[in-house]
Amino acid sequence: MxxxxxxxxxxxxxxxxxxxxxxxxxxxxxxxxxxxxxxxxxxxxxxxxxxxxxxxxxxxxxxxxxxxxxxxxxxxxxxxxxxxxxxxxxxxxxxxxxxxxxxxxxxxxxRDRLVVAVHRSVGVSTFAELRDAKPALRLATSVNDGVNHVGLAAHELLERSGVDVPGWGGTVLADERPFETFAHVKAGRADAVVHEAVMLPHWQEFGGDMHFLEVEAGVLDGLRADYSWPDAVVEEGFFPGCPRFRTLDFSxxxxxxxxxxxxxxxxxxxxxxxxxxxxxxxxxxxxxxxxxxxxxxxxxxxxxxxxxxxxxxxxxxxxxx
CATH class of the missing domain: 3.40.190.10 (Periplasmic binding protein-like II)
Structure with a gap:
C-alpha cells in the first residue's frame, strides 16, 4: 500500500x-x-x-x-x-x-467500571468477609427502578453476591446521578458505595479510605451468561493504594x-x-x-x-x- x-x-x-x-x-x-x-x-x-x-x-x-x-x-x-x-x-x-x-x-x-467499595473502618476487603460480617452498611448507589443501569447493575451484583443491606439492618441511599452518591460518601453519610464514572476525581478524593471488592468469578460469569454484561479489570493504582481487581465492565x-x-x-x-x-x-x-x-x-x-x-x-x- x-x-x-x-x-x-x-x-x-x-x-x-x-x-x-x-x-x-x-x-x-x-x-x-x-x-x-x-x-x-x-x-x-x-x-x-x-x-x-x-x-x-x-x-x-x-x-x-x-x-x-x-x-x-x-x-x-x-x-x-x-x-x-x-x-x-x-x-x-x-x-x-x-x-x-x-x-x-x-x-x-x-473506559469505565462499576465498582463496589467499602470504607476501611468496616474491616472487610472481600465479598466473603462481607457476608461473614453482615455489617449494617450505609450504602450509596443509584435508584433501582428498571431504568437506571447503575442501580440495576448494583442491585443485581449485590444480590448475586449474597449481600442484603436492608436485611442486615443497613440503609440504601439511592439517587439518580453519581454526584449525589459521591456527596454522601464525602460527607460521611455512606460507608459503602456501588457506582461507575471511575474516571471522575471524586474517587481519588475518597478512594484511599476504601477497600474495593473484587467481584467473584461465579457472579461475573452469571451476569455475562444471563444478560451479556462483560467484566473487566481495574489496574493496580488506579484508585489510591488499591491493587488490581476484576469487576463489572461499564464502558x-x-x-x-x-x-x-x-x-x-x-x-x-x-x-x-x-x-x-x-x-x-x-x-x-x-x-x-x-x-x-x-x-x-x-x-x-x-x-x-x-x-x-x-x-x-x-x-x-x-x-x-
Whole structure:
C-alpha cells in the first residue's frame, strides 16, 4: 500500500434533502448530550438547507433504548453499551418488550467500571468477609427502578453476591446521578458505595479510605451468561493504594437507531463519528485520556465494533476503513 492509497478515507456524505431528526441524549449537561450536539452540528452541515435536529433529554439508560425501539426518536445514546444486547431478545429489564430491530451506528469510547467499595473502618476487603460480617452498611448507589443501569447493575451484583443491606439492618441511599452518591460518601453519610464514572476525581478524593471488592468469578460469569454484561479489570493504582481487581465492565456510549433508519442517514452519522472526531476530542484533551469521560484518541475501526448488529448504512462506513 503506497502513501496515496493509505490516505484515502470513506467518502464524505452529502444528503440533498432536508431532514427532521430526533435524537435523545442524557439529562442535559453530561457527555451523551454533548455527543448528540456534535452529531447534530456535523450532520446538519451535510444535509439539505432546512434540516432540523432536536435533542431530547433522557436518562441515557433503558429509557433511551425503549425510545428508539418504540420509534419515539430516530437515534439515542445509552451507556454502558453492552447492556443494550439484552434488548434484542428481551432479557432482564427488557423481558416482555424486546427490540430485535435495534442497530448500532457506532460506539463512543468511555473506559469505565462499576465498582463496589467499602470504607476501611468496616474491616472487610472481600465479598466473603462481607457476608461473614453482615455489617449494617450505609450504602450509596443509584435508584433501582428498571431504568437506571447503575442501580440495576448494583442491585443485581449485590444480590448475586449474597449481600442484603436492608436485611442486615443497613440503609440504601439511592439517587439518580453519581454526584449525589459521591456527596454522601464525602460527607460521611455512606460507608459503602456501588457506582461507575471511575474516571471522575471524586474517587481519588475518597478512594484511599476504601477497600474495593473484587467481584467473584461465579457472579461475573452469571451476569455475562444471563444478560451479556462483560467484566473487566481495574489496574493496580488506579484508585489510591488499591491493587488490581476484576469487576463489572461499564464502558462506552452506544449510538443506536432502528433498522428502518435510512441507509444514507446511518452512513452519514457513522461518518461523522469517525471522520470529525476531532470536534469531540478537543473538548476533552485538557484531561488525561485515562481520566477523561471520553477516552481519546477515538479509533474509527474500534467505534464500529458494537455489542449489537451495525445498521447496514453504518457498516458501509466502517467496512470502507
Amino acid at each position: 503506497n502513501d496515496q492509497t493509505a490516505a484515502v478515507r470513506p467518502p464524505e456524505p452529502s444528503i440533498d434533502r432536508s431532514l427532521t431528526l430526533h435524537l435523545r441524549g442524557d439529562w442535559g449537561a453530561a457527555n451523551l448530550h454533548r455527543v448528540c450536539g456534535w452529531i447534530s452540528q456535523e450532520l446538519t452541515d451535510r444535509c439539505g438547507p432546512h434540516t432540523r435536529v432536536a435533542v431530547w433529554n433522557s436518562r441515557g439508560f433503558s429509557d433511551a433504548v425503549h425510545a428508539v425501539g418504540r420509534g419515539e426518536v430516530h437515534v439515542a445514546m445509552t451507556t454502558p453499551a453492552a447492556f443494550t444486547a439484552a434488548a434484542l431478545d428481551g432479557r432482564g429489564v427488557y423481558a416482555g418488550e424486546s427490540h430485535p430491530d435495534l442497530r448500532a451506528l457506532g460506539v463512543v469510547p468511555q 462506552d456510549f452506544l449510538v443506536l437507531a432502528r433498522s428502518d433508519l435510512a441507509d444514507d442517514v446511518a452512513y452519514a452519522i457513522a461518518w461523522v463519528l469517525g471522520e470529525t472526531r476531532d470536534v469531540i476530542e478537543r473538548q476533552y484533551r485538557h484531561i488525561p485520556p485515562e481520566r477523561s469521560p471520553v477516552t481519546y484518541p477515538l479509533d474509527p475501526a474500534a467505534m464500529g465494533r458494537a455489542p449489537i448488529p451495525l445498521h447496514p448504512g453504518a457498516a458501509a462506513y466502517y467496512d470502507a476503513l
